[in-house]
Amino acid sequence: MxxxxxxxxxxxxxxxxxxxxxxxxxxxxxxxxxxxxxxxxxxxxxxxxLENWSFLWSPIKQGGTVLPSIWTATWNSFFFSGMLTLFEVVIGLMAGYALARLNFPGRQKIMKVTLLLHAFPSVALLIAVFYILNFLGLYDTLWGVILVKTALQVPMTAWIVKGFFDEVPWDVEWAGLIDGCSRLKVWYQIVLPLVKPGIAAVTIFSFLSGWSEFLLLYSFIVSDDNVTLSAYLQKLISDPNMINYGLLSAVSLFYMLPIIVMFITTQKSLLQVSAGGGKRV
Known part of the structure; x- marks a missing residue:
């Protein structure tokens, strides 16, 4: 048996x-x-x-060109992913709370089109985004791509966070308001600590999304000073006749290491996330 x-x-x-x-x-x-x-x-x-790992202490020479320092690309990747995570989480938390708690005109329509906005392919917006970034003087800048990526990610983040705010009882907020707290203070000091697992989840996913981003960075970043690791890998395979697969493997592992470390250190937070969040419309 x-x-x-x-x-x-x-x-x-x-x-x-x-x-x-x-x-x-x-x-x-x-x-x-x-x-x-x-x-x-x-x-x-x-x-x-260890020759394949020599890029850690010396520049890579490919053909007649010298690639930018791997540490420049690493810093740019951390900067891009970190700022994207900060903007996306902060804006997503405020938008998700507004969708979950406030009644304002167009609220239901916004929630209905949120998933549609997130599902819209970013490749279809490349030309329009190029004209906007060029007009604002943000073309070939990490800040420009950060703003674009944030705008594309926030709808889904707000929708996910809304589910966690829906699980927080109204009585908890009313108790804070009765005690004299403002709405902002209630949100910051009472509600946010109750949705820490949700905040941890969207933070991790936001960082992973920024770290693995390639299309927008490849399309709108052209200078070596702003290159990231994802675009750095593309430079290594730009010429099929000159690919050094040992070097490519080493750089790929280097690119993966921060994500592996992040997964090991944050898996407990992910396991605490509730699988089902109430979606109160």
Whole structure:
């Protein structure tokens, strides 16, 4: 009987193992290739070397050009992701609270079109965004792309945060208002601490979205001083005849390290997020 009860678990583990095995093999190959001069038969490392990681202390020379410093790209990536996270979370929290608690004209229509705005492909807006950024003098600046990315992400963030605010009882806010607190003070000191898991979730997802952004950065950033790691990788594969796969593997691992560290340190916060948030319309 016990073996029959465990059968579904064995089947689940087998299915999960089969589906994740190709992904694990790709990561293993990436690690081995980054520390090898070449790979025999495509997957057996030939000779251990740190030459592929020399980009950490010296510039990369590709053909007749010298790529910008990897540390410049790393700083730009952290700056872009950090500022995007700050703007998106702050604006999303205020917008989500307004949608959850305030009755204003057009509130229901805004909630109905929120998901539609988020689903609109950003590639269709590239030409319009280019003219706007160029007119404002923000073309080829990280601030310009930060503002564009924030505008595209805020609708979904506000919708998600609204679900967490809906779970906070009205009685908690009324108690604060009766005690003499202003609406802003109630929101900041009473309501926000009750939705910390939701704030942690949208913060993590916002940072990951900024760190992995490529299309907008590649389209509106042209100078090496503003390059990010995602666009840096594109420079390494811009010429198919000159791709150094060992170097590409090392830079890719370097690009992944902050996300791996972030996942390890924040997984407890993600596990505390409630799967179902009430959507009170």
């Amino acid at each position: 016990k073996s029959l009860r465990k059968t579904p678990y064995f089947i689940a583990y087998i299915v999960l193992g089969i589906t994740t095995l190709p992904i694990l093999l790709m990561y293993i190959w990436l690690i081995l290739n980054s520390f090898s001069t070449r790979m025999k038969y495509g997957f057996i490392p030939d000779h251990f070397t």
